[in-house]
Amino acid sequence: MFKKSQSGVVQFSIIALAVVFVVGISVLSATSLSRKTITSILPSPIPTNLPCDSYGDVNMDRVVNSVDALFVSQFATGLKTLTPEQLLRADVNQDGKVTSADSDMILSYDVGTIKIFPSCQKKPPCGQYGDVNGNGYVNLRDFSLVLDNTLGKITLSDAQKLLADVNIASGKGIIDIFDAISIQDYVQGRQNSLPVCGAMNSPIPVM
Ligand SMILES: [Ca+2]
Ligand SMILES: [Ca+2]
Ligand SMILES: [Ca+2]
Numbered sequence: 001m002f003k004k005s006q007s008g009v010v011q012f013s014i015i016a017l018a019v020v021f022v023v024g025i026s027v028l029s030a031t032s033l034s035r036k037t038i039t040s041i042l043p044s045p046i047p048t049n050l051p052c053d054s055y056g057d058v059n060m061d062r063v064v065n066s067v068d069a070l071f072v073s074q075f076a077t078g079l080k081t082l083t084p085e086q087l088l089r090a091d092v093n094q095d096g097k098v099t100s101a102d103s104d105m106i107l108s109y110d111v112g113t114i115k116i117f118p119s120c121q122k123k124p125p126c127g128q129y130g131d132v133n134g135n136g137y138v139n140l141r142d143f144s145l146v147l148d149n150t151l152g153k154i155t156l157s158d159a160q161k162l163l164a165d166v167n168i169a170s171g172k173g174i175i176d177i178f179d180a181i182s183i184q185d186y187v188q189g190r191q192n193s194l195p196v197c198g199a200m201n202s203p204i205p206v207m
Helices: 002-041 066-076 084-090 100-111 140-150 158-164 177-187
Strands: none
Touching (some): 066 084, 066 100, 084 140
16 A cells, blocks of 8 residues: 555656656746747847947947957958047047057947046046037047047137137137147146136036
8 A cells, every 4th residue: 555655756856857847848938939939029139238439339330249359450450441530439548549459449438447548537627628520538539620620620619619719728618739738748648637617607507
């Protein structure tokens, strides 16, 4: 009796285990199926690692990764040409040159060793002066805008001119090469502020 009963319990347990196993497999495959279905319905992932001014995204596909680093290292070794916009994006360390140092930094950003580029770290030293494109940072993108305005390639808006007028030695309201140089000096650390900040009593209001 005892033996029979024990064998009955054992048999029941095996059946129960088998049922749990089969149900488990069905749930798992249902889950993976629904996951597959959801993945195929959703659009391709939206890139989220674009820093300010698209720095580092040299191939301009809206994501910063090893392909960008490759573009930069190929440029640095003379294997590739880059457009002015790409060169601007490539100089992530803001030394005014595009070299393997930028390529290394882009790779570090891609793998997460660094979270931010030097190009996206400097805030305006007073008011919003120097942040000509109004993204909250002063970098060589802003310098480039002032330079291009000085060279007649672009025309800054009145609001941008107000933010670009950082060196008033040539006269207030005049945007010239000295403004561009002052922004460059601030970005590259040769000056720790902009001339206008020492010449004013209160920062200009936020626009
Ligand atoms: Ca890219
Ligand atoms: Ca550089
Ligand atoms: Ca800016």
